[in-house]
Amino acid sequence: MSDQRPRQEFSGLRMGSPFGIPVYVSWTWLIIAGFITITFKDVFQLESMSDLEGYGVAFAFAVLLYLSVLLHELAHSVLAKWYGLPVRRITLYLLGGVSEIEQEPPTPGKEFMIAAAGPALSLGLAGIGIVADVFVVHGAGIPQVLIQQLWWSNLIVGIFNLLPGLPLDGGRMLRAGVWKLTASSGRGTLAAGWTGRGLAVVLILVPLLMSLLSGREIVPVQLVWSVVLASFIWMGASQALNVARIRARIPQVNARQLARRAIPVTASTPLSEALRQAGEARAGAMVVVDHESRPVAIVHEASVQATPEHRRPWVEVGTLAKTLEPAMVLAADLAGEPLIDAMRESPAAEYLLVERGGEIYGVLATADVNRVFSGV
Secondary structure, eight states: OEEOOOOOOOOSEEEEOGGGOOEEEOTTHHHHHHHHHHHHHHHHOOTTSOHHHHHHHHHHHHHHHHHHHHHHHHHHHHHHHHTTOOEEEEEEETTEEEEEESSOOSSHHHHHHHHHHHHHHHHHHHHHHHHHHHHTSTTOSHHHHHHHHHHHHHHHHHHHHTSSSTTSHHHHHHHHHHHHHHSOHHHHHHHHHHHHHHHHHHHHHHHHHHHHHHTOOOOHHHHHHHHHHHHHHHHHHHHHHHHHHHHHTGGGOBHHHHOBOEEEEOTTSBHHHHHHHHHHTTOSEEEEEOTTSOEEEEEOHHHHHHSOGGGGGGOBGGGGEEEOOGGGEEETTOBHHHHHHHHHHSOOSEEEEEOTTSOEEEEEEHHHHHHHHHTO
16 A cells, blocks of 8 residues: 655665565564464465474565565656655565655556556466466365465455555545546545545454354454554545645645744844844744844744743843754745745744745744644
8 A cells, every 4th residue: 555644764674675666574574474374374284294384385485475565566666766756665564565756646547556556467467376276276275275375365464455545555546546536635535545444444343243143153263363454544534634634724824824023133132032022022032143134043932931030131042042044044925835845844833934035924834734734
């Protein structure tokens, strides 16, 4: 499955960089590898084999299965790179794999193709396995059983990922379709996200209802896996809905509208005096200027608030200021995505806003931008 969410740094085993895409294996893979090895040991063990050999073949199946998952993710990532989208890495973990694509596809058509590439690859592997099973290794013992299990597993992976709900690939395909029909990627995400939540509920209810209607006892292992998969889909769909809600507010982010009026102060000005001047001017920020009135730093609001009132007459504002770096100076007319991108490139608590001619317009506080997204 493809993914456009921002990621934190990952700790795991790096396996290589096929097509220039780093591939990592999470330590959680050992859990599923152990589960598969124990579960499938009896499937692969022949009468002439020892238990150790049976476990060995089952573990080989686990490795081959995750190689299939890697190919599934490479299909997403390679096509994304071909479309010009940066791919950070592929991660194999407990429940499969994820391709970390750093940008949203620019069109619903490209979104659909990138999402469809993974299931298409898995179904293609299943088809190749069926042909090999029937015409190449028929009746050949362990190779035949391995190929049967692999094509069957790839068939399940391909079909499961086509289910129309986020975070599955079918959900991204549904999102692309709604995006195409409504000309709104946000509406597409809402439709696919809520469908994903519905799928999560169905994954739990259907096994329970089938057991109740048939009179059979509920198999605990099957129920646990249903809950695990349902939880994974529910959380992924919920995250997609949250991202859609945040992205819907991006157009509301306007540097001029969110700017705080700023007053110029020298570095040696006592904090109490600077605050008095700011109060008289009804300013919400202070900019430290040099002897030629050029801005050199922004007084850090959190540092001001942390300074006890009785010490403020003895503290110079220069000691509470953050030196201006080029990336902390933004154009006052920035808004929407360009503004968010500029802030993301150089994270800071405050930014100096300037007009095209270089005149100071005000100060933009990151806290004010965050309030737009939090709804406060």
